[in-house]
Amino acid sequence: MSQKITKLKRISSKISPSILYAAFTTPYLIGGLEMDRGFKEKLEEFLNQKWVIKELHRITASGQKSLVIEFGRLIDFDMELANSLLGFPNEFIEEADKILEQITSLEGMRLRVKNLDRSTPIRDIRASDIGKFIQVEGILTRMSDVKPEIREAVFKCVACGEEQSVPQTDEVYREPIYCGNPECTRKRGPFKLVVENSKFIDWQSMRVQERPEQLRGGRMPRQLDGIVREDYVDKAVPGNHVVITGVLRVFQEGFGRQRKTTFRKILFVNHLEVVQKGVEEYELSAEDEAKIKELAKDPWLRNSIIQSIAPSIYGYEPIKEAIALQIFGCPAIELPDGSRKRGDIHILLTGDPGVAKSELLKWVSQVAPRGLYTSGKKATGVGLTAAAVRDEIGGGWTLEAGALVIGDGGIVAIDEFEKMSDEDRSAILESLEQQTISVAKAGIIATLNTRTAVLAAANPKGGRFDRHRSIVEQVDLPPVILSRFDLIFIMRDEPQAERDRTIAHHMLELHREPTAVIRPPIDVDTLQKLVIYARKNIDPKFDDTEAMKALEDFYVKWRSVAEKGEAPLPITPRQLEAMIRLSKANARMRLSNRVTVEDVNRAIKLISFYLHEAGIDTETGKVDIDILMTGRSRSQREKLQKIWDIIKELESQHGGSAPVEEIKRMAEIEGISSAFVKNVIEEEMRRGYLYEPKPDHVSRVVKT
Template sequence: MKQLGSEADVQVSLKGAELTEAFKKFLETYRSKEGLRKYMERIGQMIVTGQKSLTVDFMDLIEYDRALASTVLDNPGEAIERFSEAVKLVVERENPEYARKIVKFYPRFRNPPETHRIRDISSDYIGKLIAIEGIVTRVTKIDAKIVKATYRHRDPETGIHEFIYPDEGEIGERFEKPVYCPVCGKPGRFELLPEKSTFIDWQKIVVQEKPEEVPGGQIPRSIEVILTGDIVDVARPGDRVIVIGTLRVAPISSLERHSPRALFSFYIDANNIEVQEKVLEEIEITDEDEKRIRELAKDPWIREKIIASIAPGIYGYWDIKEAIALLLLGGVQKILQDGTRIRGDIHVLLVGDPGTAKSQLLQFTSRLAPRGLYTSGKGSTAAGLTATVLRDKMTGEYYLEAGALVIADGGVACIDEIDKMREEDRSAIHEALEQQTVSIAKAGIVARLNARSSVLAAGNPKDGRYDPTKPVSKNIDLPPTILSRFDLIFTIRDIPNTGQDKRLARHILGVHSEADKTRSLIDLTLLKKYISYARRYVRPQLTPEAARLIEEFYVSMRQSSISSDPSQPTAIAITPRQLEAIIRLTEAHARLSLKNRATVEDAEEAIRLMLVMLSKIGMDVESGRIDIDVIESGVSASKREKKRRFREFVFGLLEDVGKISISELVAKASEKGFEKEFAKEEIREMLRRGELYEPESGYVAKA
């Protein structure tokens, strides 16, 4: 344990009443830099608001008396109990009536002298007060823990009498009944009286290492934390927390009942838990860093330098790297007066052929993001990508476990092979991508968790290679409802091209022969701080000119949807969802240069990226026009019209003949200009929807 004072200081060891008096004196006499009696004021507020806990800044205790602070760290059990007594004595003097109402007051420590990584916890710290940082991954429901039990003893000789157990102190983690009655001194059967006993709220959570602290190739470590009293239900899965508490051990139950193991597992009996609200505060930016960041932002080529620094070992992909840079910076989140949230996070999907460096792009992004997490579509835990309710094998209790998107809250979730995600995640990810929350209602647990993360996802085409003659929804095993929630979608195709292949081969050979010289134009540590600084302090607003340009683009694209030929189906080129995506991309582009005003230049680049996407995957292959329905619903306007004409043809034919063989129906459809494969697919679809039925094998009739 870190020593706070000199050897002479630490040798001073107060106990019992002396310790209580020392804490009481601290509460009564400590003054802040402004000269205020800080803790007397807090106790006054505590009485007015009806609270039981007093928050104590550990640095104040160190400043006041290092030996007293060391006593708390080295012997937290007695120290916290004595501090509680000291608070009660002060409250009794200030407000005796309130002191009588509250059985026990709790000092809650914050701002510890040091925090430990979960993987650094060892048996040296057992019984000491320690602080850890991590992510909450599991939460149980709140239960009641008995701390003072009241029993009734019926005895033929002495009659009926009641007693409180234990007489002093509280019941520990294990519930043990008294052997003898303290009133009459006899053994017997004692009846517990819950209504006269004292209970406190109890909850167990699991805190896991932060992804950025886990050494490469190792499994994240976790530790159980016990919360009691008014600190239960403070944290939810996905929250980043600082826990201060006493390190304790509990025996690991053995499978062999008659030979208990000599192994114990660590857990923390929490004194306090704080949720870290400001997610970007974790990256420390010094005055020197800020000066370098500001100098960098003045460079007229800063945009190009940042994009070129994204995965420099991967050749080409300029538009994709720009999209990743914008995703890392993000747009500006807005909260309307009615409480509606408009997300600022940008989502990007890469769909491409094997061997096109999709996974490398994702892994690089997860390392560069101030808070990045890399996972696969299957998910690294039973919670998958979102969250789930699981049952503890030992206790049988249900608990909530967070998935990748919840753990990445406030950062970037890089999801490889998103097309292979679990069925449960397919339904939950809709909400996670748009509303940025995960709602769950299982086994009596109803919760809504935050999933405020940007998503960079990659998927493989169904048939191994991307087929440009099919819409993107037919190429990847993802429903259109999920595809439409991505702001930008890029296809990566591996097409033989002599010039391109030569340049790529030279680049790869150069990377292999001079691996140590392959560097980003901007140092990655500085770039990480640049991104964090931009997200934290830069909130761009659209200039009137930029807003007008975006409006004109949106209206012109909508106008292009209106066909001059009334017989032609209307192909909608763009929807309000793409309009919001353009606004987010414009704001993110302004953040590239740390600008607080998003200009026409930023809007033009955002529109260019949107047109790149629409021209590649938003194109109706039959009509050659941009049709957003290819992404939004998976069916273009021309395809919808073709399906409508086919249905009319089939129903008209069946009105005349009653029933017809499928082979004959396909042949007649072919004569009318419908492709045979299209006709077979539509007949299967009409049978599935119940519009047709099979009166006998190989024949169809109108339902």
């Protein structure tokens, strides 16, 4: 390291961070520091190595202008050179860019450095990092539109027409102070910007947030704003997991006389890389893999896993089995025509208060790799999906990711799902099925990935669940959303003396001696590693023809009851796909690449349990999938048709309108209650199919 840099290091330890910022991060001040000749020679020697020249030939031939190098290359070449990048990045990068431009004879060549020896957690960034070259990892939550940024401004004197160039080397727009023409009669201008002769580069603001798996103990995720330029704009979209290197700078908060003593941190990005998402980025040791392979030999492994799901919560075995399958998941399938079949399993929990819905969600979000917990009620701002919001750095609009985009590649647990905003309701459909979010707002058009499994909890409208009414009538979610869930469970709190005593004993023992009560067969750490291993290495296939036939027979048998149109339809292809996903997840949970008949039977058992709970017609006692698909059962549709026929008949008898009381009387003869008639009339009026021409009369809206 040069003597000048060594001297600066000694000085920097004695002065305040704000002075350090002024000395090392303000471009026009840094430009005043001259590089040591030996340092320049060392940097030139590094950039003139054969492998660098070869790489430069490759990138320039393809029209690129960024040379990306590993930080380790700098360390191997010269440790002092590597340290100078970390401590004095502005000088280093400015000089390196000049050398690259000389070597290639191309303007705008840039040096990009990636893979530092360590990443700084966003929450650990401190004043000592100001002006330093750092690396951060996180989720990209916001990306603005690309804007032109002026770097070389050409001004024309309005008085004499003289043009002069003013470099825009910092973040403040600068105009000439004097006219450069000695014969000009108005030395101080005014000056007009000549846009066509000025030089612009692409500019974009961004925001990166800590990853969910980095947070423990309910901590709020920290964020860091950044700026990318030139060929690095639009290299990522919100929801991407990124590793970023750059120079940390600070800007004073407030304006004019309202300026504060605090400064805002902004990372000026040097290199940005989108990294692999999901469990693939987790590494397991050889010891971990050996332990997992030993577990795979256990014939009771599946039961041990299910018993290890939320062990502090008593009972709910079918729900815990479903959650275990959701955590292990099923591989997605990319079809030859470009379409994609999702592998993530979506589960909805609903029912009475105090039945541990929220506790199950929180447990999953804390234990599942890449788990995230949020609430439909509290998901303000961008909500669950994504939105265009005002850019705080550059003005205008920017695209910001919601919980489902941030949770891409993991599991998102959403409490109070029924309280989500109307905007989220319209976007959630695409997210649940296609696993993308399409945004077209404020001139921003984008499609973001939401490849996440959703575990949602919703409360019934009346507080408690009424087993004599359908789920559609009680949960404030439209059928089109309900039908997107693979499994729906109704959690009831009904008095049962023996069960109540067992639950009470379990809860009291938890308070007396928690470690004795909560002894899951597989501890949380091992369970997480088991999930990671399975999702990375196990890809179950339907190689067993008997397993395929068992699934096919069940599907055909259930549908055959409605073949003659005399019974409601109990199942659709959507449930068949759910059974396929559950069967594969069962095999993966056993750490097997082959789906067996037992895997299929367990999937069938779960689907049957769900349909007999959430898809039952309370009037006939039969499974009717149309309750979830359309909101009405077959028997309700038949009643509705009778009411329409009555209205039509009464209209012809009463001059075009039907008396409501007469409709109720005639419906009662057909076995339809007055309450049902009242609900139908109110709903059809809301939907615009009926209107009230005069008090206590209704008429059909006839389309012409």
